[in-house]
Amino acid sequence: MTPFFAAQLTASDWITAGATALVTLLLAIMIRRITKRRIRKKDKHAELTDFGGRLLISLVLSAGAYYTLEALHVELGPALGAFGIGALFIAVGLQPLLVNIVGSVVLQARRPFRRGDQILSNSFEGTVLDITSTSTVLLSYDGESIHIPNAQVLSQPLVNWTHEPVRRTILPITVPYGCELAMVLAMVGRATRNALNDENLPPAEALATGFGAHGIEISLRFWHYSDRLESQVALSQVVVAVNDALNEAGVVIPYNQLVVHPAEIADPAEPLEPD
CATH class of the missing domain: 1.20.58 (Methane Monooxygenase Hydroxylase; Chain G, domain 1)
Structure with a gap:
Protein backbone atom coordinates (compact mmCIF):
# COMPACT_ATOMS: atom_id res chain seq x y z
CA MET A 1 0.00 0.00 0.00
CA LEU A 94 -26.39 14.81 1.73
CA GLN A 95 -28.50 15.33 -1.38
CA PRO A 96 -31.19 17.38 0.46
CA LEU A 97 -28.46 19.60 1.89
CA LEU A 98 -26.90 20.09 -1.54
CA VAL A 99 -30.29 21.00 -2.99
CA ASN A 100 -30.65 23.71 -0.36
CA ILE A 101 -27.16 25.01 -1.13
CA VAL A 102 -28.05 25.25 -4.82
CA GLY A 103 -31.27 26.97 -3.75
CA SER A 104 -29.22 29.56 -1.89
CA VAL A 105 -27.27 30.31 -5.07
CA VAL A 106 -30.51 30.71 -7.06
CA LEU A 107 -32.03 33.00 -4.42
CA GLN A 108 -28.91 35.15 -4.36
CA ALA A 109 -29.00 35.44 -8.16
CA ARG A 110 -32.74 36.00 -8.65
CA ARG A 111 -33.20 38.07 -5.48
CA PRO A 112 -36.99 37.82 -5.09
CA PHE A 113 -36.48 39.43 -1.68
CA ARG A 114 -33.75 41.10 0.34
CA ARG A 115 -32.80 41.40 3.98
CA GLY A 116 -35.44 43.47 5.74
CA ASP A 117 -38.27 42.51 3.38
CA GLN A 118 -41.45 41.08 4.90
CA ILE A 119 -42.51 37.91 3.12
CA LEU A 120 -44.94 35.00 3.29
CA SER A 121 -43.44 31.60 2.44
CA ASN A 122 -44.67 28.09 3.22
CA SER A 123 -47.37 29.53 5.53
CA PHE A 124 -44.69 31.37 7.53
CA GLU A 125 -44.63 35.15 7.63
CA GLY A 126 -41.98 37.52 8.93
CA THR A 127 -39.01 39.78 8.21
CA VAL A 128 -36.04 38.33 6.30
CA LEU A 129 -32.94 38.29 8.52
CA ASP A 130 -30.54 36.25 6.40
CA ILE A 131 -30.18 33.87 3.47
CA THR A 132 -27.71 31.22 4.57
CA SER A 133 -26.26 28.42 2.48
CA THR A 134 -29.08 26.09 3.55
CA SER A 135 -32.05 28.14 4.75
CA THR A 136 -33.82 31.48 4.73
CA VAL A 137 -34.09 32.95 8.22
CA LEU A 138 -37.21 34.93 9.17
CA LEU A 139 -38.09 36.86 12.29
CA SER A 140 -41.82 36.41 12.88
CA TYR A 141 -44.00 39.27 14.06
CA ASP A 142 -44.13 37.54 17.46
CA GLY A 143 -40.34 37.58 17.75
CA GLU A 144 -39.75 33.94 16.77
CA SER A 145 -36.82 32.85 14.58
CA ILE A 146 -37.96 30.71 11.61
CA HIS A 147 -35.60 28.75 9.35
CA ILE A 148 -37.13 27.67 6.01
CA PRO A 149 -35.06 25.38 3.73
CA ASN A 150 -34.09 27.24 0.57
CA ALA A 151 -35.42 24.43 -1.63
CA GLN A 152 -38.90 24.89 -0.11
CA VAL A 153 -38.72 28.66 -0.53
CA LEU A 154 -38.09 28.17 -4.26
CA SER A 155 -40.64 25.40 -4.79
CA GLN A 156 -43.60 27.12 -3.09
CA PRO A 157 -45.41 30.38 -3.93
CA LEU A 158 -43.81 33.41 -2.31
CA VAL A 159 -45.42 36.73 -1.32
CA ASN A 160 -43.17 39.75 -0.80
CA TRP A 161 -45.33 42.22 1.13
CA THR A 162 -42.79 45.05 0.99
CA HIS A 163 -41.61 44.73 -2.62
CA GLU A 164 -43.65 47.86 -3.44
CA PRO A 165 -43.94 50.87 -1.11
CA VAL A 166 -47.75 50.68 -0.87
CA ARG A 167 -50.36 47.93 -1.16
CA ARG A 168 -54.13 47.61 -0.94
CA THR A 169 -56.46 46.04 1.60
CA ILE A 170 -60.12 45.17 0.93
CA LEU A 171 -62.48 45.40 3.90
CA PRO A 172 -65.91 43.72 3.44
CA ILE A 173 -68.89 45.53 4.97
CA THR A 174 -72.58 44.60 5.03
CA VAL A 175 -75.30 47.26 5.33
CA PRO A 176 -79.03 46.61 5.79
CA TYR A 177 -81.53 46.50 2.97
CA GLY A 178 -83.55 49.68 2.66
CA CYS A 179 -80.73 52.09 3.49
CA GLU A 180 -79.76 54.92 1.15
CA LEU A 181 -76.99 52.98 -0.54
CA ALA A 182 -75.46 55.86 -2.54
CA MET A 183 -75.24 57.97 0.61
CA VAL A 184 -73.69 55.09 2.58
CA LEU A 185 -71.06 54.44 -0.10
CA ALA A 186 -70.05 58.10 -0.22
CA MET A 187 -69.99 58.33 3.57
CA VAL A 188 -67.85 55.21 4.02
CA GLY A 189 -65.37 56.32 1.37
CA ARG A 190 -65.13 59.82 2.84
CA ALA A 191 -64.62 58.49 6.37
CA THR A 192 -61.81 56.22 5.15
CA ARG A 193 -60.02 59.00 3.29
CA ASN A 194 -60.25 61.30 6.30
CA ALA A 195 -58.90 58.57 8.59
CA LEU A 196 -55.85 57.87 6.43
CA ASN A 197 -55.33 61.51 5.38
CA ASP A 198 -52.23 60.92 3.23
CA GLU A 199 -51.90 62.53 -0.20
CA ASN A 200 -49.20 60.02 -1.18
CA LEU A 201 -51.74 57.17 -1.09
CA PRO A 202 -54.32 56.45 -3.82
CA PRO A 203 -57.83 57.47 -2.71
CA ALA A 204 -60.05 54.91 -1.02
CA GLU A 205 -63.23 53.75 -2.72
CA ALA A 206 -66.35 51.92 -1.58
CA LEU A 207 -68.19 49.72 -4.09
CA ALA A 208 -71.41 47.75 -3.76
CA THR A 209 -70.60 44.18 -4.77
CA GLY A 210 -73.83 42.20 -4.34
CA PHE A 211 -76.90 41.18 -2.41
CA GLY A 212 -76.11 39.04 0.60
CA ALA A 213 -78.26 36.90 2.84
CA HIS A 214 -78.54 39.64 5.47
CA GLY A 215 -77.86 42.87 3.58
CA ILE A 216 -76.08 44.60 0.74
CA GLU A 217 -72.39 43.74 0.54
CA ILE A 218 -69.86 46.57 0.20
CA SER A 219 -66.18 46.26 -0.69
CA LEU A 220 -64.11 49.04 0.90
CA ARG A 221 -60.76 49.29 -0.89
CA PHE A 222 -58.02 51.44 0.60
CA TRP A 223 -54.26 51.75 0.17
CA HIS A 224 -51.61 51.92 2.88
CA TYR A 225 -47.86 51.55 3.28
CA SER A 226 -46.57 48.01 2.87
CA ASP A 227 -44.97 47.54 6.28
CA ARG A 228 -46.87 45.07 8.47
CA LEU A 229 -47.28 47.49 11.38
CA GLU A 230 -48.36 50.29 9.06
CA SER A 231 -51.00 48.05 7.48
CA GLN A 232 -52.41 46.98 10.85
CA VAL A 233 -52.57 50.58 12.11
CA ALA A 234 -54.28 51.69 8.89
CA LEU A 235 -56.84 48.88 9.14
CA SER A 236 -57.64 49.79 12.74
CA GLN A 237 -58.08 53.47 11.85
CA VAL A 238 -60.39 52.63 8.97
CA VAL A 239 -62.55 50.26 11.03
CA VAL A 240 -62.98 52.86 13.79
CA ALA A 241 -63.77 55.65 11.31
CA VAL A 242 -66.31 53.58 9.35
CA ASN A 243 -67.99 52.36 12.53
CA ASP A 244 -68.33 55.91 13.85
CA ALA A 245 -69.70 57.15 10.52
CA LEU A 246 -72.31 54.38 10.33
CA ASN A 247 -73.38 54.93 13.93
CA GLU A 248 -73.71 58.67 13.35
CA ALA A 249 -75.91 58.05 10.30
CA GLY A 250 -78.01 55.47 12.15
CA VAL A 251 -76.99 52.63 9.85
CA VAL A 252 -76.89 49.32 11.73
CA ILE A 253 -74.67 46.56 10.39
CA PRO A 254 -76.88 43.43 10.12
CA TYR A 255 -75.78 40.20 11.73
CA ASN A 256 -76.87 36.60 11.53
CA GLN A 257 -80.03 35.85 13.48
CA LEU A 258 -80.96 32.42 14.76
CA VAL A 259 -84.68 31.73 15.21
CA VAL A 260 -85.47 28.80 17.51
CA HIS A 261 -88.88 27.07 17.31
CA PRO A 262 -89.51 24.91 20.40
CA ALA A 263 -90.76 21.43 19.61
CA GLU A 264 -93.96 20.09 21.17
CA ILE A 265 -93.04 17.52 23.83
CA ALA A 266 -95.65 15.11 25.17
CA ASP A 267 -96.50 15.34 28.88
CA PRO A 268 -94.86 12.33 30.61
CA ALA A 269 -97.81 12.14 33.03
CA GLU A 270 -100.21 11.28 30.23
CA PRO A 271 -100.45 7.55 29.46
CA LEU A 272 -99.23 6.43 26.09
CA GLU A 273 -101.87 5.15 23.73
CA PRO A 274 -101.35 1.50 22.80
CA ASP A 275 -100.48 0.74 19.20
Missing part, protein backbone atom coordinates in the same frame (compact mmCIF):
# COMPACT_ATOMS: atom_id res chain seq x y z
CA THR A 2 1.38 3.43 -0.90
CA PRO A 3 1.81 5.59 2.22
CA PHE A 4 0.27 9.04 2.29
CA PHE A 5 3.50 10.57 3.62
CA ALA A 6 6.19 10.40 0.94
CA ALA A 7 9.15 11.33 3.19
CA GLN A 8 10.24 11.66 6.78
CA LEU A 9 8.97 14.94 8.19
CA THR A 10 11.33 17.46 9.73
CA ALA A 11 10.75 20.35 12.11
CA SER A 12 10.97 22.73 9.16
CA ASP A 13 8.14 20.87 7.42
CA TRP A 14 5.89 21.17 10.48
CA ILE A 15 6.71 24.87 10.84
CA THR A 16 5.93 25.51 7.17
CA ALA A 17 2.66 23.59 7.39
CA GLY A 18 1.64 25.40 10.58
CA ALA A 19 2.48 28.79 9.10
CA THR A 20 0.49 27.99 5.97
CA ALA A 21 -2.54 26.92 8.01
CA LEU A 22 -2.29 30.03 10.22
CA VAL A 23 -2.04 32.40 7.25
CA THR A 24 -5.02 30.66 5.66
CA LEU A 25 -7.17 31.11 8.76
CA LEU A 26 -6.15 34.76 9.16
CA LEU A 27 -6.94 35.44 5.51
CA ALA A 28 -10.37 33.79 5.84
CA ILE A 29 -11.14 35.85 8.97
CA MET A 30 -10.07 39.05 7.20
CA ILE A 31 -12.31 38.29 4.21
CA ARG A 32 -15.25 37.63 6.52
CA ARG A 33 -14.76 40.91 8.38
CA ILE A 34 -14.51 42.88 5.15
CA THR A 35 -17.70 41.23 3.92
CA LYS A 36 -19.58 42.08 7.13
CA ARG A 37 -18.35 45.67 6.94
CA ARG A 38 -19.72 46.01 3.42
CA ILE A 39 -23.06 44.54 4.50
CA ARG A 40 -23.36 46.96 7.44
CA LYS A 41 -23.05 49.84 4.98
CA LYS A 42 -26.39 48.71 3.50
CA ASP A 43 -24.91 47.86 0.14
CA LYS A 44 -27.73 47.23 -2.34
CA HIS A 45 -25.89 44.06 -3.35
CA ALA A 46 -25.53 42.85 0.25
CA GLU A 47 -26.79 39.32 -0.49
CA LEU A 48 -24.37 38.83 -3.39
CA THR A 49 -21.55 40.33 -1.32
CA ASP A 50 -22.25 37.90 1.50
CA PHE A 51 -22.46 34.92 -0.84
CA GLY A 52 -19.31 35.96 -2.71
CA GLY A 53 -17.46 36.35 0.57
CA ARG A 54 -18.45 32.89 1.71
CA LEU A 55 -17.46 31.39 -1.63
CA LEU A 56 -14.07 33.15 -1.48
CA ILE A 57 -13.52 31.88 2.06
CA SER A 58 -14.24 28.33 0.90
CA LEU A 59 -11.70 28.67 -1.92
CA VAL A 60 -9.08 30.12 0.43
CA LEU A 61 -9.58 27.31 2.95
CA SER A 62 -9.38 24.70 0.20
CA ALA A 63 -6.16 26.19 -1.17
CA GLY A 64 -4.74 26.47 2.33
CA ALA A 65 -5.52 22.84 3.05
CA TYR A 66 -3.84 21.80 -0.20
CA TYR A 67 -0.61 23.69 0.50
CA THR A 68 -0.59 22.57 4.13
CA LEU A 69 -0.74 18.94 3.06
CA GLU A 70 1.89 19.59 0.42
CA ALA A 71 4.20 21.07 3.06
CA LEU A 72 3.78 17.84 5.01
CA HIS A 73 4.77 15.87 1.87
CA VAL A 74 1.43 14.09 1.78
CA GLU A 75 0.86 11.97 -1.33
CA LEU A 76 -2.34 13.60 -2.58
CA GLY A 77 -3.03 10.94 -5.22
CA PRO A 78 -4.10 8.15 -2.81
CA ALA A 79 -5.69 10.72 -0.51
CA LEU A 80 -7.78 12.22 -3.30
CA GLY A 81 -8.77 8.75 -4.50
CA ALA A 82 -10.02 7.78 -1.06
CA PHE A 83 -11.67 11.16 -0.70
CA GLY A 84 -13.41 10.80 -4.06
CA ILE A 85 -14.96 7.46 -3.13
CA GLY A 86 -16.04 8.78 0.23
CA ALA A 87 -17.37 11.98 -1.32
CA LEU A 88 -19.62 9.93 -3.63
CA PHE A 89 -21.36 8.26 -0.69
CA ILE A 90 -21.50 11.53 1.22
CA ALA A 91 -23.06 13.34 -1.75
CA VAL A 92 -25.83 10.74 -1.98
CA GLY A 93 -26.55 11.02 1.73
Whole structure:
Protein backbone atom coordinates (compact mmCIF):
# COMPACT_ATOMS: atom_id res chain seq x y z
CA MET A 1 0.00 0.00 0.00
CA THR A 2 1.38 3.43 -0.90
CA PRO A 3 1.81 5.59 2.22
CA PHE A 4 0.27 9.04 2.29
CA PHE A 5 3.50 10.57 3.62
CA ALA A 6 6.19 10.40 0.94
CA ALA A 7 9.15 11.33 3.19
CA GLN A 8 10.24 11.66 6.78
CA LEU A 9 8.97 14.94 8.19
CA THR A 10 11.33 17.46 9.73
CA ALA A 11 10.75 20.35 12.11
CA SER A 12 10.97 22.73 9.16
CA ASP A 13 8.14 20.87 7.42
CA TRP A 14 5.89 21.17 10.48
CA ILE A 15 6.71 24.87 10.84
CA THR A 16 5.93 25.51 7.17
CA ALA A 17 2.66 23.59 7.39
CA GLY A 18 1.64 25.40 10.58
CA ALA A 19 2.48 28.79 9.10
CA THR A 20 0.49 27.99 5.97
CA ALA A 21 -2.54 26.92 8.01
CA LEU A 22 -2.29 30.03 10.22
CA VAL A 23 -2.04 32.40 7.25
CA THR A 24 -5.02 30.66 5.66
CA LEU A 25 -7.17 31.11 8.76
CA LEU A 26 -6.15 34.76 9.16
CA LEU A 27 -6.94 35.44 5.51
CA ALA A 28 -10.37 33.79 5.84
CA ILE A 29 -11.14 35.85 8.97
CA MET A 30 -10.07 39.05 7.20
CA ILE A 31 -12.31 38.29 4.21
CA ARG A 32 -15.25 37.63 6.52
CA ARG A 33 -14.76 40.91 8.38
CA ILE A 34 -14.51 42.88 5.15
CA THR A 35 -17.70 41.23 3.92
CA LYS A 36 -19.58 42.08 7.13
CA ARG A 37 -18.35 45.67 6.94
CA ARG A 38 -19.72 46.01 3.42
CA ILE A 39 -23.06 44.54 4.50
CA ARG A 40 -23.36 46.96 7.44
CA LYS A 41 -23.05 49.84 4.98
CA LYS A 42 -26.39 48.71 3.50
CA ASP A 43 -24.91 47.86 0.14
CA LYS A 44 -27.73 47.23 -2.34
CA HIS A 45 -25.89 44.06 -3.35
CA ALA A 46 -25.53 42.85 0.25
CA GLU A 47 -26.79 39.32 -0.49
CA LEU A 48 -24.37 38.83 -3.39
CA THR A 49 -21.55 40.33 -1.32
CA ASP A 50 -22.25 37.90 1.50
CA PHE A 51 -22.46 34.92 -0.84
CA GLY A 52 -19.31 35.96 -2.71
CA GLY A 53 -17.46 36.35 0.57
CA ARG A 54 -18.45 32.89 1.71
CA LEU A 55 -17.46 31.39 -1.63
CA LEU A 56 -14.07 33.15 -1.48
CA ILE A 57 -13.52 31.88 2.06
CA SER A 58 -14.24 28.33 0.90
CA LEU A 59 -11.70 28.67 -1.92
CA VAL A 60 -9.08 30.12 0.43
CA LEU A 61 -9.58 27.31 2.95
CA SER A 62 -9.38 24.70 0.20
CA ALA A 63 -6.16 26.19 -1.17
CA GLY A 64 -4.74 26.47 2.33
CA ALA A 65 -5.52 22.84 3.05
CA TYR A 66 -3.84 21.80 -0.20
CA TYR A 67 -0.61 23.69 0.50
CA THR A 68 -0.59 22.57 4.13
CA LEU A 69 -0.74 18.94 3.06
CA GLU A 70 1.89 19.59 0.42
CA ALA A 71 4.20 21.07 3.06
CA LEU A 72 3.78 17.84 5.01
CA HIS A 73 4.77 15.87 1.87
CA VAL A 74 1.43 14.09 1.78
CA GLU A 75 0.86 11.97 -1.33
CA LEU A 76 -2.34 13.60 -2.58
CA GLY A 77 -3.03 10.94 -5.22
CA PRO A 78 -4.10 8.15 -2.81
CA ALA A 79 -5.69 10.72 -0.51
CA LEU A 80 -7.78 12.22 -3.30
CA GLY A 81 -8.77 8.75 -4.50
CA ALA A 82 -10.02 7.78 -1.06
CA PHE A 83 -11.67 11.16 -0.70
CA GLY A 84 -13.41 10.80 -4.06
CA ILE A 85 -14.96 7.46 -3.13
CA GLY A 86 -16.04 8.78 0.23
CA ALA A 87 -17.37 11.98 -1.32
CA LEU A 88 -19.62 9.93 -3.63
CA PHE A 89 -21.36 8.26 -0.69
CA ILE A 90 -21.50 11.53 1.22
CA ALA A 91 -23.06 13.34 -1.75
CA VAL A 92 -25.83 10.74 -1.98
CA GLY A 93 -26.55 11.02 1.73
CA LEU A 94 -26.39 14.81 1.73
CA GLN A 95 -28.50 15.33 -1.38
CA PRO A 96 -31.19 17.38 0.46
CA LEU A 97 -28.46 19.60 1.89
CA LEU A 98 -26.90 20.09 -1.54
CA VAL A 99 -30.29 21.00 -2.99
CA ASN A 100 -30.65 23.71 -0.36
CA ILE A 101 -27.16 25.01 -1.13
CA VAL A 102 -28.05 25.25 -4.82
CA GLY A 103 -31.27 26.97 -3.75
CA SER A 104 -29.22 29.56 -1.89
CA VAL A 105 -27.27 30.31 -5.07
CA VAL A 106 -30.51 30.71 -7.06
CA LEU A 107 -32.03 33.00 -4.42
CA GLN A 108 -28.91 35.15 -4.36
CA ALA A 109 -29.00 35.44 -8.16
CA ARG A 110 -32.74 36.00 -8.65
CA ARG A 111 -33.20 38.07 -5.48
CA PRO A 112 -36.99 37.82 -5.09
CA PHE A 113 -36.48 39.43 -1.68
CA ARG A 114 -33.75 41.10 0.34
CA ARG A 115 -32.80 41.40 3.98
CA GLY A 116 -35.44 43.47 5.74
CA ASP A 117 -38.27 42.51 3.38
CA GLN A 118 -41.45 41.08 4.90
CA ILE A 119 -42.51 37.91 3.12
CA LEU A 120 -44.94 35.00 3.29
CA SER A 121 -43.44 31.60 2.44
CA ASN A 122 -44.67 28.09 3.22
CA SER A 123 -47.37 29.53 5.53
CA PHE A 124 -44.69 31.37 7.53
CA GLU A 125 -44.63 35.15 7.63
CA GLY A 126 -41.98 37.52 8.93
CA THR A 127 -39.01 39.78 8.21
CA VAL A 128 -36.04 38.33 6.30
CA LEU A 129 -32.94 38.29 8.52
CA ASP A 130 -30.54 36.25 6.40
CA ILE A 131 -30.18 33.87 3.47
CA THR A 132 -27.71 31.22 4.57
CA SER A 133 -26.26 28.42 2.48
CA THR A 134 -29.08 26.09 3.55
CA SER A 135 -32.05 28.14 4.75
CA THR A 136 -33.82 31.48 4.73
CA VAL A 137 -34.09 32.95 8.22
CA LEU A 138 -37.21 34.93 9.17
CA LEU A 139 -38.09 36.86 12.29
CA SER A 140 -41.82 36.41 12.88
CA TYR A 141 -44.00 39.27 14.06
CA ASP A 142 -44.13 37.54 17.46
CA GLY A 143 -40.34 37.58 17.75
CA GLU A 144 -39.75 33.94 16.77
CA SER A 145 -36.82 32.85 14.58
CA ILE A 146 -37.96 30.71 11.61
CA HIS A 147 -35.60 28.75 9.35
CA ILE A 148 -37.13 27.67 6.01
CA PRO A 149 -35.06 25.38 3.73
CA ASN A 150 -34.09 27.24 0.57
CA ALA A 151 -35.42 24.43 -1.63
CA GLN A 152 -38.90 24.89 -0.11
CA VAL A 153 -38.72 28.66 -0.53
CA LEU A 154 -38.09 28.17 -4.26
CA SER A 155 -40.64 25.40 -4.79
CA GLN A 156 -43.60 27.12 -3.09
CA PRO A 157 -45.41 30.38 -3.93
CA LEU A 158 -43.81 33.41 -2.31
CA VAL A 159 -45.42 36.73 -1.32
CA ASN A 160 -43.17 39.75 -0.80
CA TRP A 161 -45.33 42.22 1.13
CA THR A 162 -42.79 45.05 0.99
CA HIS A 163 -41.61 44.73 -2.62
CA GLU A 164 -43.65 47.86 -3.44
CA PRO A 165 -43.94 50.87 -1.11
CA VAL A 166 -47.75 50.68 -0.87
CA ARG A 167 -50.36 47.93 -1.16
CA ARG A 168 -54.13 47.61 -0.94
CA THR A 169 -56.46 46.04 1.60
CA ILE A 170 -60.12 45.17 0.93
CA LEU A 171 -62.48 45.40 3.90
CA PRO A 172 -65.91 43.72 3.44
CA ILE A 173 -68.89 45.53 4.97
CA THR A 174 -72.58 44.60 5.03
CA VAL A 175 -75.30 47.26 5.33
CA PRO A 176 -79.03 46.61 5.79
CA TYR A 177 -81.53 46.50 2.97
CA GLY A 178 -83.55 49.68 2.66
CA CYS A 179 -80.73 52.09 3.49
CA GLU A 180 -79.76 54.92 1.15
CA LEU A 181 -76.99 52.98 -0.54
CA ALA A 182 -75.46 55.86 -2.54
CA MET A 183 -75.24 57.97 0.61
CA VAL A 184 -73.69 55.09 2.58
CA LEU A 185 -71.06 54.44 -0.10
CA ALA A 186 -70.05 58.10 -0.22
CA MET A 187 -69.99 58.33 3.57
CA VAL A 188 -67.85 55.21 4.02
CA GLY A 189 -65.37 56.32 1.37
CA ARG A 190 -65.13 59.82 2.84
CA ALA A 191 -64.62 58.49 6.37
CA THR A 192 -61.81 56.22 5.15
CA ARG A 193 -60.02 59.00 3.29
CA ASN A 194 -60.25 61.30 6.30
CA ALA A 195 -58.90 58.57 8.59
CA LEU A 196 -55.85 57.87 6.43
CA ASN A 197 -55.33 61.51 5.38
CA ASP A 198 -52.23 60.92 3.23
CA GLU A 199 -51.90 62.53 -0.20
CA ASN A 200 -49.20 60.02 -1.18
CA LEU A 201 -51.74 57.17 -1.09
CA PRO A 202 -54.32 56.45 -3.82
CA PRO A 203 -57.83 57.47 -2.71
CA ALA A 204 -60.05 54.91 -1.02
CA GLU A 205 -63.23 53.75 -2.72
CA ALA A 206 -66.35 51.92 -1.58
CA LEU A 207 -68.19 49.72 -4.09
CA ALA A 208 -71.41 47.75 -3.76
CA THR A 209 -70.60 44.18 -4.77
CA GLY A 210 -73.83 42.20 -4.34
CA PHE A 211 -76.90 41.18 -2.41
CA GLY A 212 -76.11 39.04 0.60
CA ALA A 213 -78.26 36.90 2.84
CA HIS A 214 -78.54 39.64 5.47
CA GLY A 215 -77.86 42.87 3.58
CA ILE A 216 -76.08 44.60 0.74
CA GLU A 217 -72.39 43.74 0.54
CA ILE A 218 -69.86 46.57 0.20
CA SER A 219 -66.18 46.26 -0.69
CA LEU A 220 -64.11 49.04 0.90
CA ARG A 221 -60.76 49.29 -0.89
CA PHE A 222 -58.02 51.44 0.60
CA TRP A 223 -54.26 51.75 0.17
CA HIS A 224 -51.61 51.92 2.88
CA TYR A 225 -47.86 51.55 3.28
CA SER A 226 -46.57 48.01 2.87
CA ASP A 227 -44.97 47.54 6.28
CA ARG A 228 -46.87 45.07 8.47
CA LEU A 229 -47.28 47.49 11.38
CA GLU A 230 -48.36 50.29 9.06
CA SER A 231 -51.00 48.05 7.48
CA GLN A 232 -52.41 46.98 10.85
CA VAL A 233 -52.57 50.58 12.11
CA ALA A 234 -54.28 51.69 8.89
CA LEU A 235 -56.84 48.88 9.14
CA SER A 236 -57.64 49.79 12.74
CA GLN A 237 -58.08 53.47 11.85
CA VAL A 238 -60.39 52.63 8.97
CA VAL A 239 -62.55 50.26 11.03
CA VAL A 240 -62.98 52.86 13.79
CA ALA A 241 -63.77 55.65 11.31
CA VAL A 242 -66.31 53.58 9.35
CA ASN A 243 -67.99 52.36 12.53
CA ASP A 244 -68.33 55.91 13.85
CA ALA A 245 -69.70 57.15 10.52
CA LEU A 246 -72.31 54.38 10.33
CA ASN A 247 -73.38 54.93 13.93
CA GLU A 248 -73.71 58.67 13.35
CA ALA A 249 -75.91 58.05 10.30
CA GLY A 250 -78.01 55.47 12.15
CA VAL A 251 -76.99 52.63 9.85
CA VAL A 252 -76.89 49.32 11.73
CA ILE A 253 -74.67 46.56 10.39
CA PRO A 254 -76.88 43.43 10.12
CA TYR A 255 -75.78 40.20 11.73
CA ASN A 256 -76.87 36.60 11.53
CA GLN A 257 -80.03 35.85 13.48
CA LEU A 258 -80.96 32.42 14.76
CA VAL A 259 -84.68 31.73 15.21
CA VAL A 260 -85.47 28.80 17.51
CA HIS A 261 -88.88 27.07 17.31
CA PRO A 262 -89.51 24.91 20.40
CA ALA A 263 -90.76 21.43 19.61
CA GLU A 264 -93.96 20.09 21.17
CA ILE A 265 -93.04 17.52 23.83
CA ALA A 266 -95.65 15.11 25.17
CA ASP A 267 -96.50 15.34 28.88
CA PRO A 268 -94.86 12.33 30.61
CA ALA A 269 -97.81 12.14 33.03
CA GLU A 270 -100.21 11.28 30.23
CA PRO A 271 -100.45 7.55 29.46
CA LEU A 272 -99.23 6.43 26.09
CA GLU A 273 -101.87 5.15 23.73
CA PRO A 274 -101.35 1.50 22.80
CA ASP A 275 -100.48 0.74 19.20
